[in-house]
Amino acid sequence: MTARTTTAATRTGAPISIESVSKTFGLDSPNPFEALKPVDMNIKPGEFISIVGPSGCGKSTLMLMVAGLLDRTTGDIRVGGEVVKRPITDVGIAFQDHLLLEFRTAIDNVMLQATIRGLPEREIRSRAEQLFERLRLTKAMKKYPRQLSGGMRQRVSLIRTLVHNPSVLMLDEPFGALDALTRLQVRTDLEALWMERRPTVLFITHSVEEAVGLSDRIFVMSPSPGEIVDEIVVDLPRPRPIALGESPEFGKYADRIYQHFERLGVLHGIELPKAQS
Ligand SMILES: Nc1ncnc2c1ncn2[C@@H]1O[C@H](COP(=O)(O)OP(=O)(O)OP(=O)(O)O)[C@@H](O)[C@H]1O
Numbered sequence: 128m129t130a131r132t133t134t135a136a137t138r139t140g141a142p143i144s145i146e147s148v149s150k151t152f153g154l155d156s157p158n159p160f161e162a163l164k165p166v167d168m169n170i171k172p173g174e175f176i177s178i179v180g181p182s183g184c185g186k187s188t189l190m191l192m193v194a195g196l197l198d199r200t201t202g203d204i205r206v207g208g209e210v211v212k213r214p215i216t217d218v219g220i221a222f223q224d225h226l227l228l229e230f231r232t233a234i235d236n237v238m239l240q241a242t243i244r245g246l247p248e249r250e251i252r253s254r255a256e257q258l259f260e261r262l263r264l265t266k267a268m269k270k271y272p273r274q275l276s277g278g279m280r281q282r283v284s285l286i287r288t289l290v291h292n293p294s295v296l297m298l299d300e301p302f303g304a305l306d307a308l309t310r311l312q313v314r315t316d317l318e319a320l321w322m323e324r325r326p327t328v329l330f331i332t333h334s335v336e337e338a339v340g341l342s343d344r345i346f347v348m349s350p351s352p353g354e355i356v357d358e359i360v361v362d363l364p365r366p367r368p369i370a371l372g373e374s375p376e377f378g379k380y381a382d383r384i385y386q387h388f389e390r391l392g393v394l395h396g397i398e399l400p401k402a403q404s
Contacts, residue, residue, distance in 0.1 A: 140173030140327035141207035141217065141294035143149050143193060143231045148202030152189050162188050165202060165356035168346060173325035177338035179384060180348030181393045186331045187355075190297050193329065194218060201347070206295060216244070218295045219288035219326075222302050223303035227272040227280055227287075234259070234268040242289060251290055258286040278309035282316065289320060298329045302337065311369050314340055318366055339363075339380045340371050356387055 145168040152160045163185035170176050178186050191197035193204055196212040204211040206218075234255060241251035259268050262282050272280050281301065288296060298317075302310045313322045318341055321328060332338050337359055338345045347357040363376055371377045388394045 129387060139294065140171075140325050141167070142172045142205075142206045143170040143295065143327060143329070144203070145169075145189075145193065146203045148189070148192060148199050148204055150185065150192065151200045154200065161352040164352050166353075166355055168355070170327055170329070170344075173327055175321060175328045175330065175341055175343045177330045177332055177342040177345045178348060179332055179335060179345060180353055180377045181350050181388070181391075182333070183351045184348045185351065185353035186348065187299055190299055190329055190331055194220060195299055215295070217293050218297060219291070219293040220297045221284055221288040221299070221301045223300040227284060229272050232269050232271055233264070233279075233283045236272070236283060237290050240287055240291045246291055254292070255286060255290050258290060258320075258350065261320070262286065276306055276309075278313065281305055281309075281313055285313065285317065285320070289326075292324060292326075294326055296326045296330075298328065299331045300333065301330075302332075302334075310334075310337070311371070315366070322365060328374065335381045335384050336372055336377075338384070339377055340367050345380070345384065347384055349391050350393060358381070358390070359383060 144167055144309075147163045147165040147167060148163070150163040151159075152162055163321065166189060168176070179187055186198065192199045193206065193211065195211040206215050207304060227240070229235070231239070234252075238248070240246065241248050242383065245361045252367060256268070259265050262285075264279060264282060267275055267279050267283065268300060272283075275283065281304070285301065288298070302313055305313060314337055330338070330341060342361050345359045346355050348354065349356050361380055363371075368374075385394065
């Protein structure tokens with residue numbers, strides 16, 4: 128797939144279609160391992176999708192296949208209408224580990240996107256500076272990662288993921304290592320940034336609260352080998368409040384996901400919150 132040539136201002140989210148995509152590792156070995164059963168998803172341009180499921184169910188495997196970083200065993204994946212055959216370029220990817228280079232300042236870490244992708248440096252620097260300001264991180268721009276808190280580092284990583292204004296964002300547990308308060312802050316920042324330009328987002332999380340707080344649609348996966356057991360449309364207004372967990376609407380969505388986890392043996396002996404009507 129070639130990088131799109133549209134300017135940052137005009138780019139919008141790309142549709143993603145996933146048809147009967149499965150993954151078995153070590154097919155040629157004596158002990159092949161089925162990590163993912165066939166999965167189907169149709170993601171609309173600019174949609175915010177979460178995938179929730181227990182550890183090891185194949186969430187990251189699916190994301191890596193959509194990004195073209197891992198071969199699929201069966202099925203078809205299209206991003207922006209093009210079949211994924213190699214790593215896609217019009218994408219921003221963030222993982223739980225912020226992966227900032229220690230010997231580069233925050234702004235220089237972000238500017239790596241321009242260097243690696245051969246993008247116009249002035250345009251990207253100006254957008255980077257706007258994003259630092261937007262996330263109240265202007266003072267952190269010239270600091271090195273070791274001089275920043277964990278939450279600041281993760282937000283710098285988010286800026287690096289977004290600075291080239293990709294059509295698709297793939298976020299694999301990006302808040303996993305953060306404390307609860309910082310998670311709330313980064314979640315709010317992510318929703319606000321997404322609402323400005325609406326890239327298509329694939330968000331992987333263990334957190335039911337984050338999935339409901341951020342998504343247009345949630346795909347719930349079974350334990351390994353993973354398959355999709357439910358698809359939930361989250362019909363809540365945006366921006367969503369920080370204290371969403373206290374609202375009855377939130378309770379209904381969260382309850383539905385927890386019921387799956389209980390039925391599938393992921394949760395045992397836990398008193399589930401009763402959805403209020
Ligand atoms: N390269 C590989 N070779 C063999 N098995 C692998 C490989 N990569 C992943 N797996 C296995 O596939 C399964 C799914 O892994 P994956 O990382 O996709 O799960 P996950 O749902 O993202 O888990 P977590 O939430 O813990 O990050 C796991 O059992 C994992 O050990």
